[in-house]
Amino acid sequence: MVRNAPVAFYAPMKPPDHPQPSGDRTMARNLLAALAAAGFAPQIAARLRSHDKTGDQDAQGAMRDAALREAGQLVARWTATPAPDRPRLWFTYHLYDRAPDWIGPAVAAALDIPYVVAEASLAPSRASGPWRMGHAATVAALRQARTVFVLNENDRPCLLEAAELAEADMAGKCRALPPFLTRLPAQPRLAPGPQAGPGAVRLLAVAMLRRGDKLASFHVLADSLTRIASQNWRLTIVGDGPARDDVAALFAQFGKRVILAGLASQEELDGVYAAHDLLVWPAINEAFGMALLEAQANGCPVLAGDAGGVSGVVRNHETGWLVAGRPQTTLAGRFAARLDDLLGQPELLRPAGAAGAAFVRQQRSLTSAAAILRDTLAPLLAERDAP
Structure with a gap:
């Protein structure tokens, strides 16, 4: 039975209940909601972060030891728990060689x-580098996994190569689970057209203001806008973070x-998206971009x-x-050229906004994600319960 079956949930990259805004945490929370909508009873099993940015093998060893101790504690606790209340499945979100899962495989x-x-x-390439410990752990986890949900289709080739699994074995494990939203606006309010001055197009960027790939994307965006400064546009940037001054x-x-508008709540963002004509984001090394889905849901x-x-x-x-992201050194020129075309044809924006709202509602909703989870995971539980 699927109904209310306990599921242990873990995100070794970032705990899903941390208050700091993050696309990664949003996706983790969305998965928790989808598991619940699918009829399971998910619970956060651990909050230990295994993310190592620097390749410090001593730190990785310490995290591994702490993780295995926590795994032992969980096993002891759940072994003493009545069978109906124990987890019947372990679900790990977002693991990779820099953020391996040492807890889930041991407990499962x-x-x-x-x-x-x-x-x-x-x-x-990290199989023999400073993250080789995490790489080996992630390969072992993938081999143990009964199912690997793929949110980013670009990950499939590397999973196959690095995990050293036969193509048929990996194909049998992998199941597409496209990124999705758990809440949709009651009714997408399509932007009525340029309003910020005669013919001005209202551009929007929504992202955390932090160094690394986010700041690199802002660099490209600023460079692009410099190239089309003569066009009639306005830009609102929503977000905050340590790179705000940059x-x-x-x-x-x-x-x-x-305008740097600062942070906005999810409810406020619905109105912000709907009040703008086009979301612009160079998306350097973006996993998929939750803001891109949110914008489309609101007709932007x-x-x-x-x-x-x-x-x-x-x-x-x-x-x-979409503008080709590679080579990155010439992205600003391509981005500016496409944006220049769209600013010259603002009549294209509203139909695209309507198509985006329909696309998210029909194919990227909580209901669609819950159906994929239920159809994939329920047989695993039934198989285990079979006499």
Whole structure:
């Protein structure tokens, strides 16, 4: 029986209940909601972070030891728990060689329950580098997993190569689970058209203001806008973070044409998306981009760099437009050229916004994700329960 079957949930990259905004945490929370909607009873089993950015093998060893101790404690606790209240399945979200899962495989093996993964990525080059410990752990986890849900289709080739699994074995394990939203606006309020001055197009960027790939995307965006400064546009940037001053400096040249609006709640964001004509985001090394889905749900089309899994959440020339993300050194020129075309044809934006709202409702909703989880996981439980 699926109904209310306990599921242990773990996100070794970032705990899903941490208050700091993050696309990764949003996706983890969405998965918890989808598991519940599918009829399971998910619970956060552990909050230990195994993420190591620097390749410090001593730190990795300490995290592994702490994780195995926690796994032992969980096994002891659940072994003493009445059978109906024990987890019947372990579900790990987002593991890779820099954030391996040492807890789930150990607990699942000890309790003899299925081990399942959503969003795994591996770089074969790290098999012998400073992250080789995490790489080996992730390969072992993938081999143990009964199912691997793929959120980013670009991950499949590396999973196959790094895990050293036969193509048929990996194909049998992998199941597509496209990124989705758990809440949709009651009614998408399609932007009525340019309003910020005569013919001005209202652009929007929504992202955390932090260094690394996010700041690199802001650099590209600022460079792109410099190339089309003569066009009539306005830009609102929603988000905050430690790189706020860097972002402010990048866009200072545009004066009042660019507004740094700070953070906004999810409810406020619905109105922000609906009040703008086009979301613009270069998406450097973006896994898929939850803001891209949120914008479309609210009738705001998207112009984005085609990186990672972005093509899985934006339908090119239908719900938005994608620009080749490589080579990164020339991305600003390509991004500016496409944006220049769209600013010259603002009549294209509203139909794309309507198509995006329909796309998210029909194919990227909580209901669709819950159906995939239920159809995939219920047989695993039934198989285990069979006499």
